[in-house]
Amino acid sequence: MRQSSLVVVANRLPIDDNQAPDGACEWRRSPGGLVSALHPLLRHTPATWVGWAGGTGPAPTLPDVDGVRMHTVPLSHEDLRDHYEGFSNATLWPLYHDAVEQPEHHRRWWEAYQRVNQRFAEATAEVAEPGAVVWVQDYHLQLVPGQLRALRPDLRIGFFLHVPFPPPELFMQLPRRAELLQGMLGADLVGFQRAQAAHNFAQLVTRVLELPATDRRIGIDDRVVRIGAFPVSIDTTEMEALAARPDVAARARRLRQDLGDPRQVILSVDRMDYTKGIEQRLKAYSELLASGDVKVRDTVLVQVAMPSRERVGQYQILRERIEREVGRINGEYGRVGEPAIHYLTQPFDRAELAALYRVADVMAVTPLRDGMNLVAKEYVAARVDDTGALLLSEFAGTAAELSQAYLVNPHDLEGLKQAICTALRTSPADTTERMRAMRAHLHQHDIRAWARSYLSALDESGALVSRLTRT
Numbered sequence: 001m002r003q004s005s006l007v008v009v010a011n012r013l014p015i016d017d018n019q020a021p022d023g024a025c026e027w028r029r030s031p032g033g034l035v036s037a038l039h040p041l042l043r044h045t046p047a048t049w050v051g052w053a054g055g056t057g058p059a060p061t062l063p064d065v066d067g068v069r070m071h072t073v074p075l076s077h078e079d080l081r082d083h084y085e086g087f088s089n090a091t092l093w094p095l096y097h098d099a100v101e102q103p104e105h106h107r108r109w110w111e112a113y114q115r116v117n118q119r120f121a122e123a124t125a126e127v128a129e130p131g132a133v134v135w136v137q138d139y140h141l142q143l144v145p146g147q148l149r150a151l152r153p154d155l156r157i158g159f160f161l162h163v164p165f166p167p168p169e170l171f172m173q174l175p176r177r178a179e180l181l182q183g184m185l186g187a188d189l190v191g192f193q194r195a196q197a198a199h200n201f202a203q204l205v206t207r208v209l210e211l212p213a214t215d216r217r218i219g220i221d222d223r224v225v226r227i228g229a230f231p232v233s234i235d236t237t238e239m240e241a242l243a244a245r246p247d248v249a250a251r252a253r254r255l256r257q258d259l260g261d262p263r264q265v266i267l268s269v270d271r272m273d274y275t276k277g278i279e280q281r282l283k284a285y286s287e288l289l290a291s292g293d294v295k296v297r298d299t300v301l302v303q304v305a306m307p308s309r310e311r312v313g314q315y316q317i318l319r320e321r322i323e324r325e326v327g328r329i330n331g332e333y334g335r336v337g338e339p340a341i342h343y344l345t346q347p348f349d350r351a352e353l354a355a356l357y358r359v360a361d362v363m364a365v366t367p368l369r370d371g372m373n374l375v376a377k378e379y380v381a382a383r384v385d386d387t388g389a390l391l392l393s394e395f396a397g398t399a400a401e402l403s404q405a406y407l408v409n410p411h412d413l414e415g416l417k418q419a420i421c422t423a424l425r426t427s428p429a430d431t432t433e434r435m436r437a438m439r440a441h442l443h444q445h446d447i448r449a450w451a452r453s454y455l456s457a458l459d460e461s462g463a464l465v466s467r468l469t470r471t
């Protein structure tokens with residue numbers, strides 16, 4: 001088994017198994033923010049990525065992706081159901097997002113979570129060279145740092161949570177709360193998106209495990225675990241370069257024509273998830289159409305909603321509700337050849353996404369709760385001419401950084417309607433000033449800056465950081 005000095009461990013590999021239209025198996029980039037963040041970073045770095053390839057059954061052997069070794073962890077049908085769909089996405093995911101949907105608790109799910117985490121820890125122990133740096137990602141794998149430390153105490157272990165970490169009132173609902181905290185404390189450094197999350201973690205560790213903790217350091221056995229906020233970001237220059245490409249600009253012009261040359265285009269790009277506030281946004285839009293504040297001929301809404309976690313009941317119900325509502329709104333307010341909402345559930349390549357961002361006069365990113373939200377950052381990076389209004393939920397991690405966005409509380413329907421109107425009607429000078437400031441921020445705080453700050457805190461020797469951030 002070949003070993004690496006840097007190992008990333010995430011539930012998903014950066015590519016996953018997808019059924020092509022002719023039934024053949026094809027590999028494509030995995031959905032979601034975690035892959036968008038880490039994939040550009042590791043390109044051309046001698047690292048191994050340990051993860052699941054998307055199907056069930058024996059682990060497929062995958063070729064290297066951009067120089068990164070893929071080490072697959074197999075999931076059985078039961079693992080998928082109980083670890084990924086169950087404990088990860090029907091217990092932890094809703095609980096960590098303000099319980100906007102009811103979290104479910106099942107003992108079988110917890111057993112699967114332990115079992116699958118142990119499998120990831122063992123796979124990682126095999127591919128990490130002596131003294132390697134291991135970077136474990138996200139809520140699917142919270143037990144891995146502890147399990148890995150038991151197997152390989154020589155490793156330097158980091159853990160980063162991409163999603164919010166909830167306040168004690170919510171976390172305390174978890175029947176196995178102590179084990180989850182202990183698992184995370186197997187790491188040398190536990191990173192969160194926001195300082196509030198690190199504070200919540202420290203409070204819980206004090207309360208549940210009775211350990212000495214501040215918002216920066218926790219003492220456990222004879223070790224100190226450091227904690228902190230490291231807001232994740234995007235490859236800003238890559239998105240900028242893509243959006244500035246002549247073919248992408250031409251594609252954006254064509255898209256605008258295809259949309260009927262409206263005066264204004266509003267765009268939303270989400271995974272189809274109840275945390276993203278899609279239903280609340282549709283309701284606000286429908287009321288604006290009803291009151292005549294927004295007119296179909298003037299303005300169109302493009303809603304990209306990429307299906308996600310499709311076998312989880314709450315996601316199936318959400319998709320039905322959204323599609324019913326889009327149908328109702330188009331039936332009521334659209335005209336022949338002029339729908340009020342252009343609704344798309346397809347995956348797009350990066351160039352097509354960049355063209356969509358370029359065509360959007362207003363980008364509506366209004367999650368009810370979101371760890372970060374990289375779509376908002378991608379939009380800003382793609383606005384190479386400093387135009388465009390970003391409408392952004394106060395409850396997205398991004399809001400703490402992009403304070404020049406038009407901030408909104410998506411639970412407040414009247415406020416949301418008002419904010420959509422403000423973003424549509426604001427002066428070009430105002431949007432330009434805001435956009436310029438946000439783009440400057442993303443130049444400084446890009447994905448490399450994120451990796452540099454996290455990895456230099458984790459690997460005090462500094463060797464890894466200089467290697468990674470050189471690319």
Ligand code: ADP
Binds near residue numbers: 031032269304
């Ligand atoms: P989350 O991690 O919850 O999915 P983020 O906004 O942080 O949310 O990240 C979503 C990522 O998925 C972004 O990089 C975005 O460009 C990408 N994405 C979203 N929808 C699509 C789609 N239809 N096709 C391709 N990529 C998509």
Ligand code: F6P
Binds near residue numbers: 012031034162309
């Ligand atoms: O950031 C939250 C997250 O679960 C990421 O781990 C992942 O990138 C994204 O959402 C997509 O979710 P899934 O892996 O369930 O398709």
